[in-house]
Amino acid sequence: MARYEELAKDIRNQIANSTWRSGEKIPSVRASCKSYGYSIATVLQAYQLLESEGWLIAKPQSGYFVAPQIEHLKLAQLASSPVEKTESKTVEINDILFDVLQRNIDPSLLPLSSAFPEPSLFPLQTLARSLSSASRQMSEDSAIVNLPPGSESLRRQIAQRYIKRGVVVNPEHIVITAGALEALNLSLQVLTQPGDIVVIESPAFYGALQAIERLNLRAVEVKTDPVHGVDLNDLADIVKRMDVKACWFMTNFQNPLGFCMSDGNKRKMMKLLAKHQVSLIEDDVYSELYFGDDHPKPAQAFDDSGNVFLCGSFSKCLSPGYRVGWVVSERHSDKIQRTQLMSTLSSSVPTQLGLTHYLQYGGYDNHLRKLRKSLHERKVKMRQAIEQYFPEGTLVTDPSGGYFLWIEMTNGACGQAIYEAALTRGIAIAPGILFGAQEKFSHHIRINCSYDCEDDVLASVQTLGELAAQ
């Protein structure tokens, strides 16, 4: 192939993969000569070839532009050229999980698989105004002084919010992170060595399972039920029998079961863990979303040992995209900062400052009141629809907070089969197998009930019910 043909081929590929879109100007002949190291004649020849083929349009005195409508035929021809396969795909939980997470982005699907509340429930415009104000006020050194542990004002506001719930937290023990997910992962990294045993709920948040696998730890599942949460007898048995390093639990509105452990049980649990010197990594991202009168406390509030890593976030209440969370650790905030300095360096500074501004002036508590009310109402509607459309005998949780329903098909229907069939009908759900180390939740699915169960959402629940009946 001649040089000009090679260059033409490169540019065709760039147009096919959207590096340059219809109407965009591609680099000038002179610029391409410099960057590719070709002569003017070669580059010109390539550009003229592409023009003659209809890929480019030359505009006098301006340069070459991608033609306004590349025929689909041309793009299709390119796409059909053999693509090298990198490796064979073994179907496994990780693949399914990745598939589920990726499909949350697909705008053609109703994302009942989503880990976040329905986006219209977030105060996007107010947040944007706070971000604008905060970023305009950023000083030169703001990028530096907000490195780990993160913005001092934000940490103080988080501490104040805890104290108003009766949970004494020192701002100096808080480290701001890129969402609770980073907080949880950093805590686990700081606490464990490969081979260590970590107790998780059953079913558990898939992020815990993934993190444990990635760090080469051993997961032990504790009995868990949708009403009381972690079974304390079973937990006592496990920590007695095994050398457990940590528990990774969600005590308030657990994902996926939705339970909220009582204060009494939280206190008993912390006593048990302290006695056996087991640390608790507490994922407390849903506790703001209570439907009752009282904000439930984290188990950390009942701890005297200092061995709790209390992780929180704004992702479920304000915006998942801001990626601001935190971890409170009385003993290990130093180690967490070290690990963060060497992995992501810090959470994004403008968004930290934007959230600080929002917490001060944005009316967060008003927003939360409205959000809780909407989530509560929507849960009730969604449960009614499930009871109406799913096969008789189907079990559905009835959580007092959060936005997940956990459904067990007692007729033997397979969660993964429903997942796959639902995709072809434009609906995404989370199959139960994602939530256990063994595949024991194969007759379960998790549904996000923050979507308003009317019209197309209602029709989707009906579709799911039909699929579950098959």
Add this chain to the structure above:
Amino acid sequence: MARYEELAKDIRNQIANSTWRSGEKIPSVRASCKSYGYSIATVLQAYQLLESEGWLIAKPQSGYFVAPQIEHLKLAQLASSPVEKTESKTVEINDILFDVLQRNIDPSLLPLSSAFPEPSLFPLQTLARSLSSASRQMSEDSAIVNLPPGSESLRRQIAQRYIKRGVVVNPEHIVITAGALEALNLSLQVLTQPGDIVVIESPAFYGALQAIERLNLRAVEVKTDPVHGVDLNDLADIVKRMDVKACWFMTNFQNPLGFCMSDGNKRKMMKLLAKHQVSLIEDDVYSELYFGDDHPKPAQAFDDSGNVFLCGSFSKCLSPGYRVGWVVSERHSDKIQRTQLMSTLSSSVPTQLGLTHYLQYGGYDNHLRKLRKSLHERKVKMRQAIEQYFPEGTLVTDPSGGYFLWIEMTNGACGQAIYEAALTRGIAIAPGILFGAQEKFSHHIRINCSYDCEDDVLASVQTLGELAAQ
């Protein structure tokens, strides 16, 4: 201690640790009753005690406020109460590194240890305007559609910038990350298993050493010099003798040596690595900061194997605080997305969109031209000062890009001793021992030369020179 005394003690501690500052309103009596579960009488007694001690001021009809000027004596009394020691500190490289990184935040020090250009060189206001515009235009689904691999427009713009340098990059192979540091860490995680061998430069960026240690990998150092960079003969010897999994190199304006490898050497190196099926993790965060006429290409541009993880960032050119970087991987972008989805989920969406807006409308290339000119001028001045004030025989690198000078004290002076003595004079530098697996750079220091060498900066260089002479 009575309940009201306990509560009073809690609140004193909260004031001492800045949860509540002078003038701020503390929770109302009613709110505290609810959150602590105490009676009104108990809370009132505690508040009145604190009022009598001068910690609080009661304002009729408004509530209790932290007194405007808490005497330092009171705070000091609290601080001197015995604090539990968590563990003994073994002095090691990690501690020194953490110390160095933490001191970068200290506003009382001249941060010649900083890993970033002097903050006034960044276009903070233009960036803030872009962030404002972008965040106001954010749609409801923006937080979702910008999950990994990240904003499509941002990936297209990054690809276009590569193509203009003559480096063909497909936007579909780009994953947006929380800075290059996350990109590098994700690449290493995706590539390696515990025990694998990774080749690094000598001296190397401390982040590489830390990441290798954290993942339980084995680091092998390759000979490296400030003029040619990685010694290809030594590298050939290593990859022949050992089962090397990956190299983690910085081919353009390496930190700390400052070399820029020639295109010829980059080509030879890629051929060698391809032959032995060794992957390259390329840290290319300084290449925009060239002082000459041409933008150096990454080694990735000379690779046909697809086994390069090319990592870049806006942190060194635009703002460290935004935390937006990326990795280009032809073969493994899928795996990188998976790992990211399970560790930080994604880079902050508003900052991704703000940078996209800036790249389109903010005049990035103009800013870069000015930045390069300033960095070049400042390097020349800083080198002159070093030659003037440091002991005769001191060796200083003369890089053609970036903003680091690597200094070797040939008189036997100890880098760490200079580091510690300099701190007492208000100057932070990076001691050489941070940059090697063994302590072979104990007579070296790294200085950030992006600070304008006049007045106090000049005086600081003189101080450093005096310390080096001792």
